[in-house]
Amino acid sequence: MSLWRAGAVRAWLEVVMGMPMYxxxxxxxxxxxxxxxxxTDEDLELGLGISNPMHHRxxxxxxxxxxxxxxxxxxxxxxxxxHHWVATSWLSDVGLPQYxxxxxxxxxxxxxxxSLSRRDLERFLNxxxxxxxxxxxxxxxxxxxxxxxxxxxxxxRTKCEHQDQDPIVWTCHRVMKWITDIDLxxxxxxxxxxxxxxxxxxxxxxxxxxxxxxxxxxxSSKHMLHRHLYEEMKSLAxxxxxxxxxxxxxxxxxxxxxxxxxxxxxxxxxxxxxxxxLRANSHSAERGLGFHGSCNFLPREARVQAVxxxxxxxxHTYKSVEITNV
Numbered sequence: 001m002s003l004w005r006a007g008a009v010r011a012w013l014e015v016v017m018g019m020p021m022y023x024x025x026x027x028x029x030x031x032x033x034x035x036x037x038x039x040t041d042e043d044l045e046l047g048l049g050i051s052n053p054m055h056h057r058x059x060x061x062x063x064x065x066x067x068x069x070x071x072x073x074x075x076x077x078x079x080x081x082x083h084h085w086v087a088t089s090w091l092s093d094v095g096l097p098q099y100x101x102x103x104x105x106x107x108x109x110x111x112x113x114x115s116l117s118r119r120d121l122e123r124f125l126n127x128x129x130x131x132x133x134x135x136x137x138x139x140x141x142x143x144x145x146x147x148x149x150x151x152x153x154x155x156x157r158t159k160c161e162h163q164d165q166d167p168i169v170w171t172c173h174r175v176m177k178w179i180t181d182i183d184l185x186x187x188x189x190x191x192x193x194x195x196x197x198x199x200x201x202x203x204x205x206x207x208x209x210x211x212x213x214x215x216x217x218x219x220s221s222k223h224m225l226h227r228h229l230y231e232e233m234k235s236l237a238x239x240x241x242x243x244x245x246x247x248x249x250x251x252x253x254x255x256x257x258x259x260x261x262x263x264x265x266x267x268x269x270x271x272x273x274x275x276x277x278l279r280a281n282s283h284s285a286e287r288g289l290g291f292h293g294s295c296n297f298l299p300r301e302a303r304v305q306a307v308x309x310x311x312x313x314x315x316h317t318y319k320s321v322e323i324t325n326v
């Protein structure tokens with residue numbers, strides 16, 4: 001970028017960043033890539049007239065990425081995710097396409113996604129539904145786990161398209177397919193717009209059979225359907241746990257990260273925590289994982305270990321929550 005002339009700067013702003021509304025101000029004030037690299041937050045607001053907080057953040061994060069790329073590292077993988085892909089493909093995979101227009105208007109690309117917090121979603125993108133916020137944040141966490149590598153994500157999704165494995169990378173559409181495959185086809189379409197995807201099922205500690213049944217619209221009086229869904233989720237959890245034990249760590253290929261991941265998994269295993277909770281309906285004879293009740297725990301092999309949150313995850317961290325009969 002430091003070698004760019006004024007024309008290259010304008011072309012980058014219009015084509016790559018998708019921000020043609022700021023070209024006029026840019027033409028008047030930014031005559032080279034060196035100047036662009038040196039812009040401060042105040043320059044962006046006063047010199048280019050950027051008042052939209054998300055537009056401001058998008059340009060600032062992009063400039064920071066290009067500053068780092070001035071060495072030999074090159075641009076980050078997150079730069080491959082433009083706002084068109086985020087607003088269409090990514091939101092569709094997450095199962096929340098209703099926010100597409102909002103994400104388009106705020107030009108949310110991969111860099112901005114990586115910076116979003118729960119407060120940002122509510123304050124700047126007007127997403128007030130707390131479950132939708134959690135769904136989006138966990139989908140972002142999955143991207144962080146995979147270092148924002150779209151090709152790696154797609155490769156893993158392709159492998160599990162016709163096999164019930166690796167549910168953490170499942171899209172909302174893949175979850176709907178699974179619901180159809182387990183003979184609950186009449187409820188599958190109810191997941192549209194609910195934000196149910198694989199990362200939510202695998203990483204959200206509060207997600208259980210009742211949560212999924214409610215999203216599917218299965219009446220609470222349909223005890224046998226709840227039981228059926230419970231058994232299918234338990235089966236999926238067992239396959240997921242077995243696949244994790246026999247596969248490489250998904251967080252990173254770094255030996256240090258692998259060791260840390262293994263240590264955390266061992267700690268989680270000793271404490272009996274599980275992100276994919278399989279709590280049956282309250283009328284069922286079995287309780288959920290991690291709950292102490294009058295009934296026993298599920299078989300050991302049904303417990304799924306939690307994937308550690310990536311560094312910089314927008315999700316709030318917490319230890320654990322246990323409910324105990326007193």
